[in-house]
Amino acid sequence: MESEQLPQIEQAEDRSAYEGVLRYYELAKRAEWQVRDLPWNDRPPVPEYKGNPQKLARRRDMWRSVVTQQLQADELAVEMATQLFRMAPDPEAKLYYTTMVQDESRHTEAWLRLVDAAGGRGEPDPYLNQLAQMQIEADTLEEKVVNMQVFYERLIIPRFRLIARSSRGTVLEDLCNRLTIDDGIHHGSGMAYARVLIEQAPEKTKKKIVESSNRMLPIFAQHALWRPKARELVGALMRDTDVRRLREDLETGVRLATSLGLDVSDVQIPS
Ligand SMILES: [Fe+2]
Numbered sequence: 001m002e003s004e005q006l007p008q009i010e011q012a013e014d015r016s017a018y019e020g021v022l023r024y025y026e027l028a029k030r031a032e033w034q035v036r037d038l039p040w041n042d043r044p045p046v047p048e049y050k051g052n053p054q055k056l057a058r059r060r061d062m063w064r065s066v067v068t069q070q071l072q073a074d075e076l077a078v079e080m081a082t083q084l085f086r087m088a089p090d091p092e093a094k095l096y097y098t099t100m101v102q103d104e105s106r107h108t109e110a111w112l113r114l115v116d117a118a119g120g121r122g123e124p125d126p127y128l129n130q131l132a133q134m135q136i137e138a139d140t141l142e143e144k145v146v147n148m149q150v151f152y153e154r155l156i157i158p159r160f161r162l163i164a165r166s167s168r169g170t171v172l173e174d175l176c177n178r179l180t181i182d183d184g185i186h187h188g189s190g191m192a193y194a195r196v197l198i199e200q201a202p203e204k205t206k207k208k209i210v211e212s213s214n215r216m217l218p219i220f221a222q223h224a225l226w227r228p229k230a231r232e233l234v235g236a237l238m239r240d241t242d243v244r245r246l247r248e249d250l251e252t253g254v255r256l257a258t259s260l261g262l263d264v265s266d267v268q269i270p271s
């Protein structure tokens with residue numbers, strides 16, 4: 001290749017591989033909503049119960065802790081999305097990430113209002129902080145896209161559905177339904193971008209992705225099984241269901257990674 005031909009070649013560069021990412025930008029713009037669209041004045045923030053004061057207090061603490069965990073997750077997501085926006089070299093991805101930064105900020109705004117309405121913050125989940133720390137410190141963009149968008153954004157969706165099902169007729173239900181859609185877009189765009197990145201990545205980078213998933217999985221498992229004091233009792237009752245759900249989540253993760261062309265044969269699923 002002669003160097004004076006380079007500018008021309010660059011201009012004619014084929015960007016069709018990035019069309020998928022661009023489509024998610026358009027989808028995200030169409031799905032955009034505002035915190036004021038939530039039914040703040042027509043519905044209770046979280047489910048309301050009848051019963052003695054102790055029971056009511058227990059229930060309130062339980063819902064506060066559910067809301068706190070999601071608030072914490074979205075606060076961390078703002079940082080991670082911002083980092084993806086800053087690091088992504090491809091214009092299509094950069095454009096897409098402007099929407100993800102806005103989404104995660106808007107989610108945080110909604111949770112902040114909701115946690116206030118539900119009686120204030122509860123106990124933070126220590127494993128969620130660890131997961132975010134690993135993600136922020138990961139070396140390559142590839143690791144970040146795979147761990148956050150391919151795995152985390154996908155694995156959180158059934159949990160939103162579960163919360164929505166248990167909180168019918170509340171602002172919390174409405175918010176979880178919106179987040180199911182938004183995080184579906186975050187995941188889809190991550191799959192589209194990861195596919196292009198991995199196709200172009202050297203073997204060394206692919207190995208790094210698998211290694212970092214291996215470091216992340218045990219902490220993800222602890223995060224998925226963690227319950228604050230307010231939900232310890234429910235936690236104990238739910239443990240079997242939680243373990244089963246976690247196993248399904250991890251299997252989904254392995255399937256997604258395989259479909260992206262990663263060799264995950266030595267990924268260790270925590271027991
Ligand atoms: Fe979010």
Ligand SMILES: [Fe+2]
Nearest residue numbers: 077153183186
């Ligand atoms: Fe998200």
